[in-house]
Amino acid sequence: SQELEQSPQSLIVQEGKNLTINCTSSKTLYGLYWYKQKYGEGLIFLMMLQKGGEEKSHEKITAKLDEKKQQSSLHITASQPSHAGIYLCGADADGGATNKLIFGTGTLLAVQP
Amino acid sequence: NAGVTQTPKFQVLKTGQSMTLQCAQDMNHEYMSWYRQDPGMGLRLIHYSVGAGITDQGEVPNGYNVSRSTTEDFPLRLLSAAPSQTSVYFCASSATYSGNTIYFGEGSWLTVV
Numbered sequence: 001s002q003e004l005e006q007s008p009q010s011l012i013v014q015e016g017k018n019l020t021i022n023c024t025s026s027k028t029l030y031g032l033y034w035y036k037q038k039y040g041e042g043l044i045f046l047m048m049l050q051k052g053g054e055e056k057s058h059e060k061i062t063a064k065l066d067e068k069k070q071q072s073s074l075h076i077t078a079s080q081p082s083h084a085g086i087y088l089c090g091a092d093a094d095g096g097a098t099n100k101l102i103f104g105t106g107t108l109l110a111v112q113p
Numbered sequence: 114n115a116g117v118t119q120t121p122k123f124q125v126l127k128t129g130q131s132m133t134l135q136c137a138q139d140m141n142h143e144y145m146s147w148y149r150q151d152p153g154m155g156l157r158l159i160h161y162s163v164g165a166g167i168t169d170q171g172e173v174p175n176g177y178n179v180s181r182s183t184t185e186d187f188p189l190r191l192l193s194a195a196p197s198q199t200s201v202y203f204c205a206s207s208a209t210y211s212g213n214t215i216y217f218g219e220g221s222w223l224t225v226v
Contacts, residue, residue: 043203048214
């Protein structure tokens with residue numbers, strides 16, 4: 001079965017610094033989702049990537065799916081306290097582009113003012 | 114926009130009791146699913162539905178029942194609650210079975226004592 005590993009598990013950065021979170025799959029990724037979760041709240045959709053080499057940006061967050069489609073990275077530029085939370089990557093569990101997702105265990109991000 | 118609405122947000126049950134977690138979406142989405150989130154294990158798929166009248170099992174279905182009598186609603190029933198079912202439950206929906214943004218509800222915190 002497919003597994004997703006996120007690194008690092010937790011991250012503390014100073015406000016204004018850049019950071020990268022990685023999501024590595026044991027199998028080829030056909031649809032990779034990034035979500036953000038704040039404690040006690042639901043999951044907020046950030047981006048979905050499907051094509052090898054695809055890169056998407058929203059405000060100061062950029063996500064990329066590598067050419068081999070087994071790893072995705074999420075990059076935050078000039079971090080702000082509002083970026084703090086848990087970042088989750090999710091991918092199709094059946095090896096196809098379905099919405100039955102498996103998730104990584106998350107990366108906890110803290111941003112120090 | 115309501116999006117995906119879950120009720121209740123918090124619930125405490127005694128072992129052996131039954132209850133239903135409600136999930137409703139107002140986006141006319143065909144695909145709906147339930148996940149549970151546990152520390153260190155990420156989100157795991159319990160059950161999913163690709164349309165009214167159609168449901169199927171996910172990764173961890175034991176102890177849970179679902180039905181989908183309408184497009185809008187996808188309730189999750191705990192038949193006889195056990196402490197192992199203490200978790201945070203998330204309902205999700207998307208327009209189709211694959212390749213579309215998946216929207217999550219805000220979660221239901223369940224404690225079984």
